[in-house]
Amino acid sequence: MSIDATLRLLSKASGLSVADIATAIPRAGIGTVNAWLKGEKLPGREQIDALARAFGVPASALLSELASTLDPARTKGEHELLAAYRALGTRQQGALLEVARSMKPRTSRK
Secondary structure, eight states: HHHHHHHHHHHHTOOOHHHHHHHSSSTOOOOHHHHHHTSSEEEEOOHHHHHHHHTTTHHHHHHHHHHHTOEEEEEEEHHHHHHHHHSOHEEEEHHHHHHHHHHOOOOOOO
């Protein structure tokens, strides 16, 4: 699950509004929190710690997803493709995998 989806779920589960979250986070206004919830921006380390405290979860619960989506071994296109894949439903993911597999170059056997 992406960090923005995690934040949205935690916000809903905790009953915290965007304004409540912004108040609990250093140097984060309502606009910034909205951008995090929409996946337009990523919170910094200090903000991750404050978010974890506000939601009562370990920071690692937020950082593990962030780390996996920002794997430096992946190219920007791979990050975008992974994010788009994760946004699809299960059936759509299966269909996309079928298409991708059909595009894989076939090795010739001699």
